[in-house]
Each structure stands twice: as structure tokens, then as C-alpha cells.
Amino acid sequence: MGSRVEILNDGGYRSDGRRQFELRDIAIDLSRHGQADGSAMYTQGLTEVLVTVFGPREAKLRSQTIHNRANINVEVNIAAFSTGERRKRSRGDKRILELGAAIKSTFEPVIQTHLYPRSQIDIFVQVLQQDGGLLSAAINATTLALITAGIPLFDYVCAVSSGVHSTHAMLDLTTLEENDVPHLTVAVMPRTGKITLVTLETRLHSDRFEEVFRIACEAGKVLHEEMRNAIKARTSALARAMGEGHPAGAPSNREGDEDFEMGDD
Amino acid sequence: MLSKSEKSYIRTSLLSEPPLRADGRSLLDFRGVAVELGVTALANGSARVRIGGDAGSESGGGGVCGTEVLVAVKVEVEDVSGSVDGGKGRMACNVSCSPAAYPSLTMLQLDDFQSDLTSILDTTLGCSSLCPTNLSIIPRKKAWLLHVDALVLADDGNVYDALFLAAAAALHDTRIPRTRPIEYRPNNARSQASADASDDPMDGASGLDTHAMPKATDFELMDYWDEGEPLVCPNGMSWPICVTLNLVPPLFYLDATTVEEDATLTRLLLLYSFSTNSSNTRLQGMRLLGHGEVEANLIKPLIREGEKHAKHLNQSLFAKLKSELTKRIPQIVPSTKRNK
Numbered sequence: 001m002g003s004r005v006e007i008l009n010d011g012g013y014r015s016d017g018r019r020q021f022e023l024r025d026i027a028i029d030l031s032r033h034g035q036a037d038g039s040a041m042y043t044q045g046l047t048e049v050l051v052t053v054f055g056p057r058e059a060k061l062r063s064q065t066i067h068n069r070a071n072i073n074v075e076v077n078i079a080a081f082s083t084g085e086r087r088k089r090s091r092g093d094k095r096i097l098e099l100g101a102a103i104k105s106t107f108e109p110v111i112q113t114h115l116y117p118r119s120q121i122d123i124f125v126q127v128l129q130q131d132g133g134l135l136s137a138a139i140n141a142t143t144l145a146l147i148t149a150g151i152p153l154f155d156y157v158c159a160v161s162s163g164v165h166s167t168h169a170m171l172d173l174t175t176l177e178e179n180d181v182p183h184l185t186v187a188v189m190p191r192t193g194k195i196t197l198v199t200l201e202t203r204l205h206s207d208r209f210e211e212v213f214r215i216a217c218e219a220g221k222v223l224h225e226e227m228r229n230a231i232k233a234r235t236s237a238l239a240r241a242m243g244e245g246h247p248a249g250a251p252s253n254r255e256g257d258e259d260f261e262m263g264d265d
Numbered sequence: 266m267l268s269k270s271e272k273s274y275i276r277t278s279l280l281s282e283p284p285l286r287a288d289g290r291s292l293l294d295f296r297g298v299a300v301e302l303g304v305t306a307l308a309n310g311s312a313r314v315r316i317g318g319d320a321g322s323e324s325g326g327g328g329v330c331g332t333e334v335l336v337a338v339k340v341e342v343e344d345v346s347g348s349v350d351g352g353k354g355r356m357a358c359n360v361s362c363s364p365a366a367y368p369s370l371t372m373l374q375l376d377d378f379q380s381d382l383t384s385i386l387d388t389t390l391g392c393s394s395l396c397p398t399n400l401s402i403i404p405r406k407k408a409w410l411l412h413v414d415a416l417v418l419a420d421d422g423n424v425y426d427a428l429f430l431a432a433a434a435a436l437h438d439t440r441i442p443r444t445r446p447i448e449y450r451p452n453n454a455r456s457q458a459s460a461d462a463s464d465d466p467m468d469g470a471s472g473l474d475t476h477a478m479p480k481a482t483d484f485e486l487m488d489y490w491d492e493g494e495p496l497v498c499p500n501g502m503s504w505p506i507c508v509t510l511n512l513v514p515p516l517f518y519l520d521a522t523t524v525e526e527d528a529t530l531t532r533l534l535l536l537y538s539f540s541t542n543s544s545n546t547r548l549q550g551m552r553l554l555g556h557g558e559v560e561a562n563l564i565k566p567l568i569r570e571g572e573k574h575a576k577h578l579n580q581s582l583f584a585k586l587k588s589e590l591t592k593r594i595p596q597i598v599p600s601t602k603r604n605k
Contacts, residue, residue: 033418034368034418126416
């Protein structure tokens with residue numbers, strides 16, 4: 001599909017005013033959701049994903065249990081109104097199955113499944129809005145949700161999409177850019193520097209690959225910092241609430257009344 | 266699922282004097298309701314409604330989480346030249362549930378429940394008496410099709426009330442793009458029509474007839490400072506509001522939590538719409554859910570009671586929507602001044 005918009009103009013700006021390596025706004029909401037054990041709402045630009053995690057728990061189907069490790073079950077649901085043009089995707093849709101399989105294979109080596117034999121971890125991915133970088137947003141949200149659920153991981157998984165426009169690498173593409181530019185999604189484990197996922201659906205010249213890949217890995221480290229801050233803020237709020245003897249989830253902005261210590265905590 | 270003794274415990278405490286509920290509410294108390302408009306940027310109108318729960322706590326481990334429903338409205342141009350009802354546009358509703366909202370249901374059960382919710386929303390809102398009057402683009406040719414998509418994100422009881430509240434709020438938030446009909450008249454220099462609109466030789470022939478009614482063949486979107494005009498509900502009525510009466514004979518209570526719903530045999534859904542000056546009330550729908558039965562002579566007083574509570578709910582929703590929409594105006598006005 002040919003575009004009438006300039007992907008990268010002479011001044012080095014993209015169609016939405018970003019620089020080549022600039023990421024979009026990221027918002028992370030880790031508040032509780034429904035009866036889930038862990039959940040995360042991850043917003044990157046206009047892409048919005050809600051991931052809820054249940055488990056480890058007993059599998060609903062006996063046949064799904066694995067005798068020496070936990071089974072990871074990923075269900076993806078894309079809201080009909082999430083794209084520019086309304087489209088209802090059923091659960092068996094190829095695109096949805098593929099997305100679910102990608103998330104599952106990304107997290108299989110990261111979750112310490114051997115700790116929970118014969119159990120199941122359910123990951124429900126709900127896509128509320130999409131504007132490029134759907135897989136990377138889903139992976140980041142899943143990492144955060146798994147952490148809030150208290151499921152032991154070897155490391156964070158930070159994913160980002162990147163593409164090449166002629167010779168210029170770009171990060172975090174929007175739908176508009178994804179339609180025009182060869183792009184790949186990379187998921188990194190920042191502490192060890194390992195890669196758990198690389199997907200490339202379009203053609204890319206092999207000379208360009210290394211540069212794009214390297215930049216995506218670096219961006220993963222930046223995202224890691226962002227995600228770690230969110231997790232730290234939540235955990236310290238929880239710890240503070242426990243210290244104050246309030247039920248977790250009570251308003252945590254109580255700097256003023258620290259001198260009223262409750263007797264028994 | 267609750268055990269038999271838990272159910273009877275809940276039922277006896279509801280029937281005791283004074284009635285007792287686990288969260289300390291009285292029988293006719295609602296939990297806190299939060300409404301947020303314009304939550305999805307890619308839709309023409311959207312709203313998120315949350316009943317109960319401690320919304321806004323950032324620390325996250327709250328004890329109760331509440332019911333959360335998101336509704337988005339998207340408009341689409343539909344060709345209505347072949348339709349029998351005059352082609353005034355229509356509304357199509359669809360409800361889907363996140364599996365996270367019902368962790369105990371299997372996928373098949375979830376599909377069943379989704380189609381239950383879809384059918385009640387679609388039969389109520391899709392009713393021709395509630396079809397907005399400004400959906401027509403070109404009479405008998407093109408009209409807007411409203412897709413009302415609801416998403417149940419979390420269920421802690423009373424999902425029907427939340428669903429209809431969210432749908433009403435989203436429809437209030439919806440803006441229909443402004444359009445202008447354009448036509449093609451080959452021999453008429455005065456016409457402001459663009460020639461590429463239609464190259465049909467049939468239209469060229471009718472263009473010669475100057476006495477014929479001007480026939481619009483296509484339309485264009487008008488460039489205007491706001492996103493469009495709000496939907497106009499026919500006869501000045503409001504969008505339907507649902508009130509669920511949970512029946513524990515001889516009394517009923519409102520806004521049940523999941524646990525209370527499990528312990529209640531019968532639920533009566535009543536759907537009302539009100540005229541804007543609240544002088545006129547219409548019953549839009551009624552459903553009896555559950556296993557139990559209700560004595561026929563009880564229905565009339567129940568409908569009257571339900572009307573009272575629905576009216577109250579409608580008024581609070583309306584006040585909230587009004588304050589939300591006026592909050593937006595100051596944001597819009599300065600930017601238009603700058604443009605001019």
C-alpha cells in the first residue's frame with residue numbers, strides 16, 4: 001500500500017512528530033482488575049492492552065496438565081472497536097492464534113514453570129486499541145501482569161518494534177508506518193541480554209538487519225527501566241500500606257499522618 | 266459456586282429485620298458508580314462504567330474490584346437502497362466478555378453468556394422506536410450504521426445495569442460526522458457538484474430534466490471544528506436504563522454482588538426510558554432470569570418500584586454526563602479561536 005504521508009521527512013521527523021529513535025508515551029497501570037491474581041494495563045501511544053493473569057492453579061482440563069512443569073495458556077481477545085475500521089475477530093481467527101502462540105513461546109523460557117508441576121498459568125490478553133506495536137505491547141503488559149501476580153520469572157521481557165525506512169532505522173512504529181516499512185519485533189531479557197523473540201513478517205535487506213536489531217535491543221533496556229520503575233512504585237506503595245496497618249489498596253498518599261502509628265502492626 | 270448453606274445464610278440475612286448485606290448496604294442502596302466518557306480514541310463515542318470497587322487506587326491490592334463494562338460506538342456507512350424499512354439507519358449491538366471476568370466459565374459457557382447479553386442489548390437498543398433520527402445520509406441510499414460494541418472487563422454482579430448504563434453513556438458521547446450531499450448535473454454550470462462523484466450515464470440522463478427533484482448521489486464529509494452532532498433520540502426520550510430487581514420473596518433488593526446473585530433465585534430486569542422532562546416513562550423491556558417464579562399480581566407493583574429507581578439512576582447519569590460534557594467545552598473553545 002503506497003502512502004501519501006512521508007515516513008521520515010528531511011528534518012528527521014516522522015509522521016507523528018517523533019524522531020527516528022523516539023518511543024511513544026508509555027502509561028502503566030497495575031491496579032487490581034476483577035478476580036485476577038495479577039493484571040496490567042499497558043498503553044503505548046494509542047495502543048492499549050490489558051493483560052490479566054490467573055494462577056498457578058489447577059487446570060480446567062485434566063488433559064492439559066504437564067507432569068513436571070506448569071502449562072501456560074494464552075487467550076487473546078481483540079476488541080472489535082480496537083482498529084480504525086471495525087472488525088470482529090472470532091476466537092479461532094488465524095491472527096489471534098498466531099499472536100497467542102508468539103506470546104506463549106516468548107514466555108515459556110522465562111517463567112520458572114518447573115516450580116509448579118501439574119498446574120496451569122492463564123494469561124488473558126485483551127486488546128482495547130491498536131495502533132502499531134501490538135505484539136510488543138502485549139508482551140510488555142504480560143511481563144508486568146506476571147510480576148504483579150507474583151509468578152517467578154528469570155528476568156523481565158521487554159519488547160519493542162523497529163523498522164527501516166530506506167537506510168534509517170526507526171523504533172516503535174505506528175500502524176501507518178507498519179503498513180509501509182519492513183519491521184521486526186524483538187523481545188529482550190535485559191539483565192542477561194538474551195533474546196526470546198524475533199519476528200519479521202516482511203522483507204528486510206540482510207545488511208540492514210544488524211543495525212535495526214541492535215537498536216531494538218538497546219530500546220528494550222530503556223523500556224526495562226520504565227517497567228521496573230512502575231513495579232517498584234507499586235511494590236513500595238504496597239509495602240508502605242502494610243507498614244501503616246491499612247488494608248492494601250487503601251489510599252497510599254498519607255505522608256501527613258505518619259506520626260499516628262497504630263499500636264499493633 | 267456457593268454451597269447450599271452459604272446461600273441460605275445470605276438469604277436469611279437479607280430477610281432478617283433489619284436486612285443485612287455483607288457490605289453493609291441497605292436493600293435499595295447501589296454501590297458507587299463511576300462513569301468515564303471518551304475512553305477509546307479510535308471510536309466515535311465510548312464510555313467505561315464501573316460499579317463498586319475502589320477505582321483509582323494505584324497501589325493495587327484492593328479487596329473489592331467491582332463490575333467494569335466498556336462500550337464503544339463506531340459508525341459505518343451502509344448502503345440501504347435495498348432495505349424495506351425505508352433505510353433510516355440502524356444500530357447493531359454486540360457484547361463480548363473478557364475470559365478474565367469469568368474465570369470459572371469454560372469458553373463454550375462464555376460464548377453462551379455473551380450471546381445472552383448480546384440478545385438483550387440488541388433487542389432493546391436495536392428497536393426501531395429507539396433508532397436515532399439523524400442517521401440518514403442520503404435518503405433511501407446511504408445511512409449510518411451504529412456499531413455498539415460492549416466489553417465486560419470484570420464482573421462482580423449486576424452486569425446488566427452496568428451494561429445499559431455504559432451503553433447509554435457511550436451513545437450520549439457519540440458524535441455523527443457532518444455530511445453534505447453532493448450531486449452530479451452534467452449540463453448545469455451552477456452545480457457545485459464534483460464530476461467524479463458519479464459517471465453513470467443514467468444519472469446524466471436525469472440531469473437534463475430540470476423539474477426533477479434534485480437527487481443526491483453521494484456525500485462528502487464536512488470539515489468542521491467539532492467531531493459532529495450528537496445522536497437524536499426519537500420523541501425526546503432517553504436511552505434505556507436497566508434496573509435489576511433481585512427477588513427474595515416477599516422483598517427485592519438492588520445491585521447484587523456475584524455472591525448475592527448466586528444466592529438469589531429470580532431476577533427481574535426492567536428497562537425504562539424517560540422523556541427529558543421526566544413526564545413520560547416507557548417500559549422498553551422486561552426479562553425474568555433464574556429458576557424461580559413470581560406471582561402475577563406482584564409484577565405491577567414491582568414495575569412501579571423499578572420505575573422509581575430507574576428514574577433516580579437516569580437522573581444521576583444525566584447529571585454526570587452533563588458535567589462531563591461541559592468540562593470538555595472550555596478545552597475546545599480556545600483552540601478554535603486560535604485557528605480563526
